[in-house]
Amino acid sequence: METEGGSSGSPSSGSSAKSSGSSGSSSSGSAAPARTRKPGTWRRLPRVPRAPTHAIKERGEMGIWFITPEELQRQARERANELEKMDDSGCDTEEAKIAFRAFKEEHLRLDRWIAKGWPEHIVVNRTKHFSDTQEEYLTAEDMEARFAHRDPTLLHVEQLEHFAHLALTHYNARRTEHKFDIAQALTSNCFSEACGTTYAHVNFTATPRNSDDPTKRLFFAELMLVPELQLQEDKEPMRVLHVSTIDDVPCFGGCHEIYRKINHRMRGDMDYERCHACHSILKHPKGDLFIGGHDSTRMPYYSAT
Structure with a gap:
C-alpha cells in the first residue's frame, strides 16, 4: 500500500510530482487529476458472496x-x-x-x-436431561431377588465371589462376635481412576454365624488393587478398604452414564455423595464412606477386569 509520506508540500503537489515522474512531461491542461488516498486508509475490496455451507x-x-x-x-x-x-x-x-x-x-x-x-x-x-439415583432401603432378600435369574455362566462370577469372600473375611477379622458367612455374591464392578488406581465395589449377602437370628444382611465393600503384589504368588493383590452393612441405612445406586444435577458444594469435579463409576444396580452407602468413583465427569472410568 502506498501512502503520502512527504515532509513538505500539499497532496496536490505530491501528485503532480508523481505524474511528472511517470510521464516525463505533461501539461496541467491535458493530464487528468490523480486520485489520492488519505494516509492510513485501505482500498475497499469488492464483496465476494460466500460459497454455500453444507454443514x-x-x-x-x-x-x-x-x-x-x-x-x-x-x-x-x-x-x-x-x-x-x-x-x-x-x-x-x-x-x-x-x-x-x-x-x-x-x-x-x-x-x-x-x-x-x-x-x-x-x-x-444434545441438551442434557438431569437425573439421579433414588434413596432406597433394601433388605438382603430384596437384592437377591433382583439377581435371581442371573446366568450362572456369566463372566467374572469367580472374581465376584473372590472379592466378596475377601471382604467378609476382612470384616469378620475385626469382630469378636456376630460374625457372618457368605450367602450370595451379587454384583461387582472393577474400575480404574484417571490416576491409574484400580478399585472394586461389591455387593453380597451374608448370614449370621452361631446366632439365634438367621436374618441375612446386605453388604457393600470397596477393594483396591496393589500392583506391586501381583508379582508375588503368595500375596493377595486386592486390599480391602471398607466393608459395611447397607440394609439398615439409605443406599444409592451408582450414577454411571447418568447426568446428575449436583446442588451441593464440590471440590473440583469430585462428587462425594455418589459413585459415578458403577451402574445403578450396584448399591452404595453415603459416598463419603468409600474412596473410588467420585469423579462426576465420568470420563476417567472404564472397566478393569
Whole structure:
C-alpha cells in the first residue's frame, strides 16, 4: 500500500510530482487529476458472496457449532459397528439383557439411518436431561431377588465371589462376635481412576454365624488393587478398604452414564455423595464412606477386569 509520506508540500503537489515522474512531461491542461488516498486508509475490496455451507447445525451446551454431513455419517457408522460387536454377556440379570437388546436394536437402526444420509436442515439437540439415583432401603432378600435369574455362566462370577469372600473375611477379622458367612455374591464392578488406581465395589449377602437370628444382611465393600503384589504368588493383590452393612441405612445406586444435577458444594469435579463409576444396580452407602468413583465427569472410568 502506498501512502503520502512527504515532509513538505500539499497532496496536490505530491501528485503532480508523481505524474511528472511517470510521464516525463505533461501539461496541467491535458493530464487528468490523480486520485489520492488519505494516509492510513485501505482500498475497499469488492464483496465476494460466500460459497454455500453444507454443514449441519448442532446445538450443544456451549452454543452452536457445525459438523459436516460426511463427519456425522462417519461417526454414526463407527458407533453402529461398535454396537454390532457387543452382546448381552455382561448383563447380570435377564431384565438387563432384555433392556440391552432393546437399546441395541433402537440405536443400531438410528445410527444406520444416519450413516446413509442426513438432511442438512436438521438441528440435533444434545441438551442434557438431569437425573439421579433414588434413596432406597433394601433388605438382603430384596437384592437377591433382583439377581435371581442371573446366568450362572456369566463372566467374572469367580472374581465376584473372590472379592466378596475377601471382604467378609476382612470384616469378620475385626469382630469378636456376630460374625457372618457368605450367602450370595451379587454384583461387582472393577474400575480404574484417571490416576491409574484400580478399585472394586461389591455387593453380597451374608448370614449370621452361631446366632439365634438367621436374618441375612446386605453388604457393600470397596477393594483396591496393589500392583506391586501381583508379582508375588503368595500375596493377595486386592486390599480391602471398607466393608459395611447397607440394609439398615439409605443406599444409592451408582450414577454411571447418568447426568446428575449436583446442588451441593464440590471440590473440583469430585462428587462425594455418589459413585459415578458403577451402574445403578450396584448399591452404595453415603459416598463419603468409600474412596473410588467420585469423579462426576465420568470420563476417567472404564472397566478393569
